[in-house]
Amino acid sequence: MGADGLRSLSIFGATGSIGEQTVDLLLRAGGAETHKIVALTGGRNIARLAEMARTLRAEIAVCADASGLAELRDRLAGSGVEAAAGTTAIVEAAERPADWVMSAIVGAAGLEPGFRALRHGATLALANKESLVTAGPLLMAEAARHGARILPVDSEHSAIFQALVGEDIAAVERIILTASGGALRDWPLERLAKATVTEALAHPNWAMGQRITIDSASMFNKALEVIETREFFGVAPDQIEVIIHPESLIHSMVAYRDGAIMAHMGAPDMRHSIGYALNWPDRSHLPVARLDLAQVATLTFRAPDLARYPALRLARQVMARRGLAGAAFNAAKEVALDHFLAGGIGFMDMSGVVEATLEALDADLGHENDAMTLEDVQLVDHLARQRAGKIARRQAGEQ
Ligand code: NDP
Numbered sequence: 578m579g580a581d582g583l584r585s586l587s588i589f590g591a592t593g594s595i596g597e598q599t600v601d602l603l604l605r606a607g608g609a610e611t612h613k614i615v616a617l618t619g620g621r622n623i624a625r626l627a628e629m630a631r632t633l634r635a636e637i638a639v640c641a642d643a644s645g646l647a648e649l650r651d652r653l654a655g656s657g658v659e660a661a662a663g664t665t666a667i668v669e670a671a672e673r674p675a676d677w678v679m680s681a682i683v684g685a686a687g688l689e690p691g692f693r694a695l696r697h698g699a700t701l702a703l704a705n706k707e708s709l710v711t712a713g714p715l716l717m718a719e720a721a722r723h724g725a726r727i728l729p730v731d732s733e734h735s736a737i738f739q740a741l742v743g744e745d746i747a748a749v750e751r752i753i754l755t756a757s758g759g760a761l762r763d764w765p766l767e768r769l770a771k772a773t774v775t776e777a778l779a780h781p782n783w784a785m786g787q788r789i790t791i792d793s794a795s796m797f798n799k800a801l802e803v804i805e806t807r808e809f810f811g812v813a814p815d816q817i818e819v820i821i822h823p824e825s826l827i828h829s830m831v832a833y834r835d836g837a838i839m840a841h842m843g844a845p846d847m848r849h850s851i852g853y854a855l856n857w858p859d860r861s862h863l864p865v866a867r868l869d870l871a872q873v874a875t876l877t878f879r880a881p882d883l884a885r886y887p888a889l890r891l892a893r894q895v896m897a898r899r900g901l902a903g904a905a906f907n908a909a910k911e912v913a914l915d916h917f918l919a920g921g922i923g924f925m926d927m928s929g930v931v932e933a934t935l936e937a938l939d940a941d942l943g944h945e946n947d948a949m950t951l952e953d954v955q956l957v958d959h960l961a962r963q964r965a966g967k968i969a970r971r972q973a974g975e976q
Contacts, residue, residue, distance in 0.1 A: 600633070678694040700727075709804070730850050740841050758821045891931055912965035
């Protein structure tokens, strides 16, 4: 809380899907009248970043795209908002103290800003699941060292967090992550290899950024979430289950040793979990649809088919390897996704690229060793991107 009594906040990835929904909740909660906005960051959408920074009277706006600085300055002229650009400027913005920080940059680029924000003891609302997948032990240790708190924003992890309130983690038997199954869940297996980007983007329930929507169809998103669960809640890999729940109304469940299962339900709207993290430890009114259970009538579940979703099998391998395997897994997945989006490789080839990258880097991944630095993570990320790029290009050439 600042000297003016206002809670201070920063949003990394403000122009994205999670960022926009965070801004929406902030504006409804009084915007700049009730909050002091420290930093807002974006990637390439300079016009929207400048507009938000003016509305919220941010201290500084930073775009990742260094070539956008002149335009950002221009758009902010006379507003009193500082402008900066580039990856280093984003990390520096994270070093400005704020009480609450939203980490919603997509991909591995989100790790360092969140990591830096923990140093001044901020409450870190973590949407960037890649941070825990690539550097879970490092991030959790940094939070503990500085007395900072990490609150999950991923809807599944927010659901688990809420189902654990007042409970002892030692009484947990299983954590059950629900998955919609994505846009292609009912396609015959043999058709999946030919799925196009447009088809994979047609998510049945959630409106999200492009990359996470494709990752939902391939279940790479769920694979990241399984690893995220292991890192955030500290449970053993074999305590984590995935179940397909096409309605996306139960956001995840915790099964206790007495046989009770606590499920968290709500409409599929990310403002639930963003709002929970924003208002925590209180619950405040949120502008989300209320469930009419009589209307819902039926909830269905089915076990995932591992032949259809090889990403889930790879997540188990990553958890068994520990160390830097998560960083390699995530980087290879990001590269494979880039190649699928660009039309170079097919939908089912993405898991092949990731698996071959993990095998190729096996010796560098520090088995059963949780000791890591940010530099180790960044190095493995770099090596895995190079290797996955080569594998994907070779694959594309063969098609
Ligand atoms: P979007 O793609 O919608 O937004 C990503 C944000 O990051 C944008 O502000 C974008 O800027 C910015 N950005 C992109 N690349 C970089 C970079 N290299 N450096 C700095 N900033 C960059 O993503 P989502 O909002 O969908 O997802 C954000 C995170 O939240 C991801 O980790 C995702 O897995 C997670 N998440 C998302 C959910 C959702 O419903 N969307 C649900 C649960 C988790 P710009 O747009 O200006 O280019």
